Amino acid sequence: MATDTRPTMSVPITKPSLTEEEAQAPLESIRSGWVTQGPKVVEFEKAIANYVGAAEGIATSSCTTALHMALVGLGVGAGDEVIVPSFSFIASANVILYTGATVVFADIDPRTYNVDPADVERKVTSRTKAILPVDQIGLTCDMDAINQIARDRGLVVVEDAAPTIGEKYKGRMVGANAEAVCFSFHPRKVITTGEGGMIMTNDSALATRLRTLRQHGMNVSDLARHNADRVIIEEYKELGFNYRMTDIQASIGIVQVRRLPELLRQRRERAARYNAELPRIRGISIPFVPKYAEHTYQSYCVRLTAECRLDREELMTNLLRRGIATRRGVMASHLEDVYVKRYGKVHLPVTEEATRTTMLIPLYASMTDDEQSYVIDALREELGAA
Ligand SMILES: Cc1ncc(COP(=O)(O)O)c(C=O)c1O
Structure with a gap:
């Protein structure tokens, strides 16, 4: 008689935590007909910004697009170098290539797996424009050390905080410890919107620019035009992207952040x-x-x-x-x-x-x-x- 070798249990690597409340959440958007970026995205941005103590949140279609747009918004482009750990999901480095800049890989600390500030320091050249530290696996980087290097060398910092929403660094929430901090809402992350991301910043001028870049460089949002009592002809002053989150996703996110x-x-x-x-x-x-x-x-x-x-x-x-x-x-x-x-x-x-x-x-x-x-x-x- 053959022995049964089937496993007695099946344990996945991860599972998003979604309840009936998340299942019901998009109904309002669907019934209203406003399914793209609109009031739910604004509400979700405010909820995350409040939670992490940042002035502004700019929701995006993913953390990858958030990182790319944050770099563009901070002026990174061809001819610049950006320092990033290699020990990360490949998107952390790819977003640098998208801008036309050069990727400069730094090594990590063997215990935290986060970028080693001493190696970052060694990799800075006259062409370095930015540091992109990654909060790997859910552990924040030593941001004071990174920010100090950036201040000393006149660099900008975009923190890839894809896995660290809700985490604290020296008692301060991750989300306000760099010029731009990017979260992911992919299903493998702590909270999810299916796909999705958000850039957190305390710089309101940067936030305005990012909101423009997010929708093709258009100077007024669809929602603003929809709500206007006069005709608005929009303008496009620079090259932008379609990196919008939908209201369907944001509705789910609003429930998830409450449960965070x-x-x-x-x-x-x-x-x-x-x-x-x-x-x-x-x-x-x-x-x-x-x-x-x-x-x-x-x-x-x-x-x-x-x-x-x-x-x-x-x-x-x-x-x-x-x-x-x-x-x-x-x-x-x-x-x-x-x-x-x-x-x-x-x-x-x-x-x-x-x-x-x-x-x-x-x-x-x-x-x-x-x-x-x-x-x-x-x-x-x-x-x-x-
Ligand atoms: C450290 C890190 N950065 C960026 C990303 C990309 O996130 P997204 O899938 O939301 O684009 C991931 C996703 O796995 C990640 O782990």
Whole structure:
């Protein structure tokens, strides 16, 4: 008789937390007929700005478009260099190429996985225009150190905070610690609108320019024209984009941001359990959280140490057979063809080691105790006790 080898449980890498309230939220927009960027986007922008303590929020179609537009809005273009960590999702570097500027990769700190300020300092040249630090995996960068370099060298800072909405840096919410801070609302992030992003800034002139750039460089919004009691002929003074969020998405976001504190609490509770139990398994090291930060645990990233008895692909395969999804840790963008072809071989030893040895394991707000026990037990069985 054949043995049944099907896994007893299936645990995804992540799951968005969406309720009936989010399902109902877009109805008002749909019934009103105003489905593109309109009043719900304005309401969502205000809700996020209030939450993170920034003066302005400019909603966009994704974090990628937010980052691109923030760079353009701050004057980055051909002939400039922008310093960015390679250890990030490739979009963090790609947005620099979109502007025509040159990507300059910096290495990371081996414990936080965030860009190493000392390497940023080393990479500054007379052509450097901006620094684009990334709050990797849900842990904010050491923003005071980055901002200090920027002040000393006359650079602008665009913080890629894709995974860190709701996180604090030295007690200050992420969202107001750089000239422009960009969030993502992709389903793998802490809150979601399906796709979506937002630029936070305290500079009202920049916010006005970004709102114009977001809709083709048009000097009045569709909503303003719709509500006007006179004819308005719009103007286009510079090249813009269509980077708008829709009211359908924003309606969902308004519910999600209300639920954000609870979603973060649940993620952190799950992470605390991993932090307590995983050190008892051989060959696994848990995420490091410096004193200046919290962690949103957008992902839970472990490092496989020299004592790990399986190599990473073998471990990931064995876990998959048990129904547990994992992902390699974060990619190293400088090793991808798109960058190798442009810049040749760049050597970033800490990044290269981290990309080889990190692995993401399942974590999401609605993860049950049983699902988490299943993951922890599977890791213990595969790797043995410490
Ligand atoms: C660090 C980082 N930056 C940027 C992005 C791009 O975000 P989006 O998918 O909203 O464009 C991601 C998405 O995974 C990310 O992790």
